[in-house]
Amino acid sequence: MTVVHPVSFESNEVITTLEDITTPEDITSEDVADETPVGPTFGQLGLPQQLVTALERRGIHHPFAIQTSALPDALAGRDVLGKAATGSGKTLAFGLPLLARVGAEVKNGRRAPRGLVLVPTRELAQQVHDNLAPLGQAIGVQLATVYGGAPMYRQIQQLRRGVDVIIATPGRLQDLISQGEVTLAEVVVTVLDEADFMADLGFLPVVKELLDQTDRNAQRLLFSATLDGEVDSLVRRYLKDPARHEVKRAGDDAPPAEHLAFSLAFRDKLQVATELAGRPGRTLVFARTQLGVDRLAENLQAAGIKAEAIHGGLPQAARKRALEEFTDARSPVLVATDVAARGIHVDDVSLVLHYDPPTDAKTYLHRSGRTARAGAAGVVVSLLLPDQVGQAKRRFRTAKVDPAIDRIRPGDAPITDLVAKGIAVEPKERTQRDMRRGGGGPGGRPRREGDRPTGGSRGGPRRSFGDKPRPAGERSTGERSYGERASGGSYGERGPRSSGGRPSSPSRYGS
DSSP states (O other), X not given: OOEEEEEEOTXXXXXXXXXXXXXXXXXXXXGOOSSOXXXXXXXXXXXXXXXXXXXXXXXXXXXXXXXXXXXXXXXXXXXXXXXXXXXXXXXXXXXXXXXXXXXXXXXXXXXOOSEEEEOSXXXXXXHHHHHHHHHHHHTTOOEEEEOTTSOHHHHHHHHHHXXXXXXXXXXXXXXXXXXXXXXXXXXXXXXXXXXXXXXXXXXXXXXXHHHHTSOTTOEEEEEESOOOTTHHHHHHHHOSSOEEEEEOOTTSSSOSSEEEEEEOOHHHHHHHHHHHHTSSSEEEEEXXXXXXXXXXXXXXXXXXXXXXXXXXXXXXXXHHHHHHHHHTTSSOEEEEOGGGSSSOOOTTEEEEXXXXXXXXXXXXXXXXXXXXXXXXXXXXXXXXOGGGHHHHHHHHXXXXXXXXXXXXXXXXXXXXXXXXXXXXXXXXXXXXXXXXXXXXXXXXXXXXXXXXXXXXXXXXXXXXXXXXXXXXXXXXXXXOOTTOOXXXXXXXXOOOOOGGGSOOOOOTTOO
């Protein structure tokens, strides 16, 4: 039975909250639970039959909580402000009404896009595309991804052939608009996914410039796991009387993962991390800087652990291969910056290791949210130097977790117990056809830019950059604080420019 309650939101306005709905947590066909959720079907919510049939072909028969809540208003053309935990089905909650609206009037040939989805990272853009493209194909809606770190000429060629919906990171889309390759004048539905993350990264000026180029009467769908801070300025400026939907499930306030914290000496940190990374199962390790990620991955590889690195300084092809290796469990360890902390879903991540502590509680929760998904168990471990313990305690209190902070050394019982509890994941081997398409894999292709050797590049372990405490205010070469932007920044997008700095170019679509 669905229980609907009005509750207070950050803006102190009334929203809709769905509680106690039994649903699986992810939207992909591989992860659909056997249990039948309680509530209406997609058809009863008003979704066109073509899309209902396309969903059923992918094994998706019933809407999840955020979809049940938001779809009726979104399909009716209302602006929607949606809040739900990561992995709760937000992609279909905004994707289905977007496809229904654009698919109601299918056009052929070269045409300006009528749907726009803005996302903060390349990986999230690709993930949204992979979820929506098969559904769009079923109703004749063509989707394209536009993001930095990938060849621009290929994206231009696709746009020139004709696209109905663009899924884009803001910087690359702004570049293509300035070159006259795309216009947003005919966009009738705009989606902002992970809007608070874009605000944290400093994207808001660019996002506002892009939204200003769309039709003022376009429908706006804004979805995020949290809706606070500067996001409210977007809501006030662009959303008209939005329908607010929040889905809270049992356990949202108390993260289901087991949270542990260990205090250790600097000299022991790499060895403890190596022992934990050797644990059976998928492990996601977070480090603070790009150089720190590369060095830690090399250290783990030198110790015989199959590990890949992912951060914004790598070419897109290298990032894609690293994520595929991790997803397929051929490399069960992924070392990452905060680029992997939001919007990326990989099944069965049993351990999240904070090798370097995050900057704040929100980042801690988003990093930690990569494990204990879809009802699975998970462990979150923080490695803390003695001078980091006090700040970590404050961060834990804000995040509403309360791990005991134990002093440990390599080989101690808490570490060996964690390693013993790991459960191995069977690697998935991709076909030679997948490898030729760029999926990667041993022997599938020659090394290309962005690949790394399997062992340490200098013949042995290297000290991971960023471990040793530095004086307050000191920053290492190439390091940027979370959210700081510059040309060629860590998320594959150039920094925001003022609207006056963008060269004008006549649109290829004519006046």
